[in-house]
Amino acid sequence: MKAKYFRCIMVKKTGNSIEASQWQTVKDIVEEWELSELFTFKKSPLSIECKNGNKFIARGCDDVANLKSIKDPTDVWYEEFNQLTQTDFITTATTLRSNKVNIEQWASLNPEADGDFEEFWIYKIFFSENGRDIYQNFTSSWSIDLPNDEKYDFTFTSTHTVYQDNPHCKASRKAFLEQLATLDPYYYKVFTLGKWGNIQVGDPFCLTFDRKKHVGTTTLNRKYEVHLSLDFNVNPITCQVRQFYNNWYYGIESIKLDSSDIYKLCDYIQLKYRGCLFIVTGDATGQNTSALVQDGINYYTVIKSKLNLSVTQIRVPTVNPKVKDNRVLVNAFFTTVNCTFDPVNCKGLIFDLENVSVNDMGEIDKGDRSNPRKRADHLDGFRYDLNTFFKNILKM
Numbered sequence: 001m002k003a004k005y006f007r008c009i010m011v012k013k014t015g016n017s018i019e020a021s022q023w024q025t026v027k028d029i030v031e032e033w034e035l036s037e038l039f040t041f042k043k044s045p046l047s048i049e050c051k052n053g054n055k056f057i058a059r060g061c062d063d064v065a066n067l068k069s070i071k072d073p074t075d076v077w078y079e080e081f082n083q084l085t086q087t088d089f090i091t092t093a094t095t096l097r098s099n100k101v102n103i104e105q106w107a108s109l110n111p112e113a114d115g116d117f118e119e120f121w122i123y124k125i126f127f128s129e130n131g132r133d134i135y136q137n138f139t140s141s142w143s144i145d146l147p148n149d150e151k152y153d154f155t156f157t158s159t160h161t162v163y164q165d166n167p168h169c170k171a172s173r174k175a176f177l178e179q180l181a182t183l184d185p186y187y188y189k190v191f192t193l194g195k196w197g198n199i200q201v202g203d204p205f206c207l208t209f210d211r212k213k214h215v216g217t218t219t220l221n222r223k224y225e226v227h228l229s230l231d232f233n234v235n236p237i238t239c240q241v242r243q244f245y246n247n248w249y250y251g252i253e254s255i256k257l258d259s260s261d262i263y264k265l266c267d268y269i270q271l272k273y274r275g276c277l278f279i280v281t282g283d284a285t286g287q288n289t290s291a292l293v294q295d296g297i298n299y300y301t302v303i304k305s306k307l308n309l310s311v312t313q314i315r316v317p318t319v320n321p322k323v324k325d326n327r328v329l330v331n332a333f334f335t336t337v338n339c340t341f342d343p344v345n346c347k348g349l350i351f352d353l354e355n356v357s358v359n360d361m362g363e364i365d366k367g368d369r370s371n372p373r374k375r376a377d378h379l380d381g382f383r384y385d386l387n388t389f390f391k392n393i394l395k396m
Contacts, residue, residue, distance in 0.1 A: 001035075001038070001050055001052065001054070003054055003101070004100075004101075005054070005074065005098075005100045005101055006054035006055070006074055006075065006101075007054065007055055007057065007070070007072060007073045007074050007075070007098070008055075008056050008057070008073065008074065008075035008076065008077055009056075009057050009058075009059050009067075009070060009073050009075070009076045009077070009092070009095070010022040010023065010056050010057065010058045010059070010077050010079070011059055011060070011061065011067075011076055011077065011078045011079070011084075011092055012060055012061070012078075012079050012080055012083070013060065013061050013062065013080065013083040013084055013088070014060045014061070014062050015046075015058065015059060015060025015062060015063055015066075016060065017060070018046060018058040018059075018060065018079075019043065019046055019058070021079055021080075022056075022058070022077060022079050023041070023046055023048065023056070023058060026048055026056060027041050027048070030048075038050060038051050039051070045057075045058070046058035056077075057070055057073070059092075061084060061085075061088040061091070061092070064091060067091065067092060067095060068091070068095055070095060072097065072098040072100065073095060073096055073097075073098060074096070074098045074100065074101050074103060074104070075096075075103070075104050075105070075106065076092055076093070076095075076096060076105050076106070077106045077107075077108075078092070078105070078106065078107040078108070078109075079108055080108070080109060080110075081107035081108060081109035081122065082109040082110060082111070082112055082113060082114075082120075082122060083114075085121070086121040089121075093105065109122070110190060110191065110194075111190060111194060111195060111196040111197065112190050112196075112197050112198070112199055113196065113197070113198055113199065114198075114199045115198065115199075115351070115355065116198060116347075116351050116355075117196040117197065117198055123196060126156065126158065127158070127196075136158075136160060137157075137158060137159050137160055138157070138158050139155065139156070139157045139158075140155070140156060140158075141153045141154055141155040141156070142154055160194055161194070162192065162193065162194045163177050163192070177191070177192040178192065180192050198354075198355065203357050203358050203359075204354075204355075204356070204357055204358075205327055205330070205353075205356045205357060205358050205376075205379065206327075206330055206331060206334070206353045206354075206356070206379075207331055208331045208332075208333075208334040208335050209334050209353040209354065210334070211350070211354070214334060214339055214340065214341055215340070215341055215342075215343050215350060216340045216341075216342075216343070217340075217342060217343070218250045218251060218252055218340055218341070218342040218345075218346075219252075220243070220252055220273070220276075221243060221245065221250075222275065222276060223245075224243050224244075224245040225243065225244075225276075225277050225278070225279050226241060226242075226243060226252070226273055226276040226277065226278055226279070227240075227241070227242050227243065227244070227278075227279045227280075227281070227385065227389070228240070228241060228269065228278055228279070228280045228281075228282070229242075229280075229281050229282045229381045229382065229384050229385035229388075230265075230280070230281075230282030230283060230286065230299070230303075230381060230384075231282060231283050231377055231378075231380040231381040231384065232262075232282070232283045232285065232286045232299055233377060236256045236257055236258045236259075236260065236377065237256075237257065237260060237261065237262060237265050238254065238255060238256045238348070238377045238378055238380075238381050239254075239255040239265060239269070239282075239381060240253075240254055240255075240349060240378065240381040240382050240385055241253040241254075241255065241269075241273070242385065244389075247338060248338045248339065248340070249337050249338065249339035249340070250339075250340055251339070251340065251341030251342055251345075251346040251349065252342060252345060252346070253342070253345040253346060254345065254346045254347065254348040254349040254378045254381075255268065255269075256348055256377060256378070262299050262302050262303065263302065263306065266302065266303060266306035266307060267306070269307065270306065270307065277313075278307055278309060278313055279313055279315065280300070280303055280307075280309065280313060280314045280315070280316070281314075281315050281316050281317075281384055281385055281388040281389070282316060282381060282384050282385075283299075283316075283320065283380070283381075283384060284316055284317055284318060284319050284320045284384075285320065286298060286299035286300055286316070287299070287300055287316060287318075300314055300316060315388055315389075316388070317387065317388060320384070320387075321383065321384070321387040323358075323383075326383045326386070326387060327358070328394065329383075329386050329387065329390070329391065329393070329394060330382070330383060330386060332393050332394055333386055333390060333393060336393050337390065337393060348377070348378040349378040349379065349381075349382055351378070352376055352377070352378045352379035352382075353379065353382075356376045356379050
């Protein structure tokens, strides 16, 4: 109402969800302050306009063309910011081209990431550097070098709020939020304490993996065989590296080389594990002749040649295990086999063990490669390894 020129984009992941959230929030405030005669609330297209010409305009990230078509926006309000991708953010931010006022962006979110929050783009950009902590209020900035020796400082402020910051929060609401500590510790952590968390898996593939019990530093022991288990995707190819000796399973490394092929993967293994005795298993489909490898030969032929292996060092079943049966094996493994997985080098596999879920048919929930929870690249290689060398534990 006071600004000479104000044109704010209300942004969410989907446009049809804005009316019930941001649009309705502004409408409720206007009515509470008895200012309705000064505003017009439109539903088609969804917008809010003040009599002085200033306005809110609604756009979803699912309609990029309309998002880019807004003329001279001054502000953007991202609601449920953690549901947006980095591409969504960049696409929206680049529409802010008005020279009439200083551009401002506002983001509201719960600190919840779909995947490992330490790898989440919002956390990495705004919170991971310089000891920043979402549980504190802070102002920070970074300097950008411009042509002709110019510089510009981007400044941002983070405000962390929980129910204790709201003097009007009712006792019943406080009690429920505290009760979450017993009902659901994860929701208590994120929605009561406001701490970063990873969105919980609905039906986890692996129920028995325990980070406290099964994660620890591992080192390569060149006295013993090195087992390689491969999963062949168009991109990336992944490989699980492990050893087993003294009745203990050691997860050494989860290899994922983006934009690579089987030749580059073999080169990597040769350099890092030079002199080791390899035993290879993995995806049974790798035995098929494929145009994905040079000269129409199959993956294991390449591995045998590149790593100088004998026939007995390659132990690949004729078909891949059924996921339903394999799920039982994976869960039995963590309850019967002593094992340790390196927290740094096996980070990809640990993420899959904690985050991959199954659908209603009991199959691994895959399909959306943009969602790290639905890839299971590392889990597949691990499953193939257990299927080849640890099926006997189901008989124990």
